[in-house]
Amino acid sequence: ILNVEQSPQSLHVQEGDSTNFTCSFPSSNFYALHWYRWETAKSPEALFVMTLNGDEKKKGRISATLNTKEGYSYLYIKGSQPEDSATYLCAFDDYKLSFGAGTTVTVRA
Amino acid sequence: DAGVIQSPRHEVTEMGQEVTLRCKPISGHDYLFWYRQTMMRGLELLIYFNNNVPIDDSGMPEDRFSAKMPNASFSTLKIQPSEPRDSAVYFCASSSELAGAGNEQFFGPGTRLTVL
Numbered sequence: 001i002l003n004v005e006q007s008p009q010s011l012h013v014q015e016g017d018s019t020n021f022t023c024s025f026p027s028s029n030f031y032a033l034h035w036y037r038w039e040t041a042k043s044p045e046a047l048f049v050m051t052l053n054g055d056e057k058k059k060g061r062i063s064a065t066l067n068t069k070e071g072y073s074y075l076y077i078k079g080s081q082p083e084d085s086a087t088y089l090c091a092f093d094d095y096k097l098s099f100g101a102g103t104t105v106t107v108r109a
Numbered sequence: 110d111a112g113v114i115q116s117p118r119h120e121v122t123e124m125g126q127e128v129t130l131r132c133k134p135i136s137g138h139d140y141l142f143w144y145r146q147t148m149m150r151g152l153e154l155l156i157y158f159n160n161n162v163p164i165d166d167s168g169m170p171e172d173r174f175s176a177k178m179p180n181a182s183f184s185t186l187k188i189q190p191s192e193p194r195d196s197a198v199y200f201c202a203s204s205s206e207l208a209g210a211g212n213e214q215f216f217g218p219g220t221r222l223t224v225l
Binding site for chain 1: 112113142152155165200209213214217219
């Protein structure tokens with residue numbers, strides 16, 4: 001079982017504030033790192049798939065960075081909105097996905 | 110595209126009963142995955158298929174669990190006999206390529222199983 005850790009487990013953000021959280025993973029046998037957004041009662045939805053060290057991806061107000069040598073990725077939300085409230089999962093990809101426990105973000109209006 | 114389809118969405122059953130969960134992957138996707146989501150263990154891979162053939166079932170918890178994929182558009186996950194500790198949300202996902210080198214998986218809505 002691969003050790004994929006996400007921190008913090010949960011966080012509360014005021015609307016308009018920016019926030020970020022971490023995914024740490026093994027630095028060996030790396031193929032890709034996935035970020036998923038999971039809203040309550042819905043399916044996990046892919047946000048980013050990152051493969052290269054130093055990779056930076058962006059989708060609207062959400063962006064992610066990747067450091068494969070030290071085994072971590074950050075997800076950033078700029079100017080948080082209530083619709084950003086969800087659980088954000090990262091998954092280490094060594095041809096199978098091993099998911100972290102997620103960071104649950106609650107944006108307060 | 111209808112996405113990955115799972116049925117039923119909710120299942121409540123009594124301990125000892127057989128439970129069958131169903132999944133229809135996205136058309137053209139060669140890979141199908143079954144996951145289980147629990148509070149204790151998070152989202153964990155149970156088994157995956159490639160071109161209808163089971164490739165890795167190392168995540169299947171025990172012999173009470175079995176999965177089949179009789180054709181490219183249908184898969185089942187069966188639990189017999191079911192136990193209360195099997196209560197979880199079971200997700201099916203599919204992809205066009207094996208995860209790796211940037212291939213995302215598309216998840217179904219999940220089946221929430223409660224075993225009394």
